Amino acid sequence: MAYILNESWQQWIRDNFARGFNKADMLSVMIEAGIEEEAAHLNLNIYEASQHPNSVNSAYKDTVARQLPAKQTKESSYLFQLENTLETRDGQRMQVMMRSTAPDVVLLDNFMTDAECDELCSLSKSTLTTSTVVDDKTGEGINHHARTSQGTYFSVGQNALVKKIENRISEITGMPVNHGEGIQILNYANGGEYKPHFDYFPDNQGGQANMQKGGQRIITIIMYLNNVITGGATIFPEINLNIYPKKGSALYFSYYTTNGEVDPLTLHGGSPVIEGEKWIATKWIREQPYE
Ligand code: PD2
Ligand code: ZN
Numbered sequence: 001m002a003y004i005l006n007e008s009w010q011q012w013i014r015d016n017f018a019r020g021f022n023k024a025d026m027l028s029v030m031i032e033a034g035i036e037e038e039a040a041h042l043n044l045n046i047y048e049a050s051q052h053p054n055s056v057n058s059a060y061k062d063t064v065a066r067q068l069p070a071k072q073t074k075e076s077s078y079l080f081q082l083e084n085t086l087e088t089r090d091g092q093r094m095q096v097m098m099r100s101t102a103p104d105v106v107l108l109d110n111f112m113t114d115a116e117c118d119e120l121c122s123l124s125k126s127t128l129t130t131s132t133v134v135d136d137k138t139g140e141g142i143n144h145h146a147r148t149s150q151g152t153y154f155s156v157g158q159n160a161l162v163k164k165i166e167n168r169i170s171e172i173t174g175m176p177v178n179h180g181e182g183i184q185i186l187n188y189a190n191g192g193e194y195k196p197h198f199d200y201f202p203d204n205q206g207g208q209a210n211m212q213k214g215g216q217r218i219i220t221i222i223m224y225l226n227n228v229i230t231g232g233a234t235i236f237p238e239i240n241l242n243i244y245p246k247k248g249s250a251l252y253f254s255y256y257t258t259n260g261e262v263d264p265l266t267l268h269g270g271s272p273v274i275e276g277e278k279w280i281a282t283k284w285i286r287e288q289p290y291e
Helices: 007-018 022-033 037-050 058-066 114-127 161-174 206-213
Strands: 085-087 093-099 103-111 150-153 184-188 194-197 217-224 234-236 241-243 251-252 268-270 273-275 278-286
Touching: 007 022, 007 037, 007 234, 022 037, 114 278, 161 194, 161 217, 161 278
Parallel strands: none
Antiparallel strands: 085 093, 093 103, 103 251, 150 184, 184 278, 194 268, 217 251, 217 278, 234 241, 234 268
């Protein structure tokens, strides 16, 4: 599969276009240097298209420029490959429906099958309890009006379905399974919401306590397990983005870069469910193994 080349190759492409070099010559040099022909073509074409002011492909300019979360590599993550459709090793074919680069947000359709969504919900029904938020001082979970939902956790690799979903997430993000926290299931009833917050830990006592194991959170994947009749969108108020739940789709966003900075533009919340109920599964990924 074709992929985005590293920054030094991007610079090389920019410099040589600026010097007026011929594309065919640049292609030969790249192939001789060991780059796959398809990838060389794509990266040259992307650069060319990005220079066209009205081109839809100018969006790729941002894809090339975007920051990588710590530990993620362009080569290992499917999300950096320029395919509209992705297929994971277990045969699940999904579609990239939306992508933003500042912050880094990707919406994938058909990440899970309807049967997988239903099974995850029914496996969690018997263990749902009132959801909590992290206490600033202790780092422990406490009940809070900002979060009106019922939730439960699966441990990493708890059952065959969980393993399957975790492997899929690992393939998509390029992050090892052991960097993931256990999948959290949330069920919002009518009126249930989750007020805007950051998924990364704050720099206070509670945050430090949570980061003892695994370090900072760097990536969130929210998987929508049912269709909500009205309301229940995941909202990003800083960038005016609303994502409406669709059964089987998954929302990826990352907020911690290799420079060690978190991205406050990833402020997000779950807007109130107005009609029907809402089921989601959330996976948070850490910068270091979380074991
Ligand atoms: O339910 C949501 O859409 C939502 C919104 C914000 C979930 C989370 N955060 C989360 O699980 O962190
Ligand atoms: Zn969140």
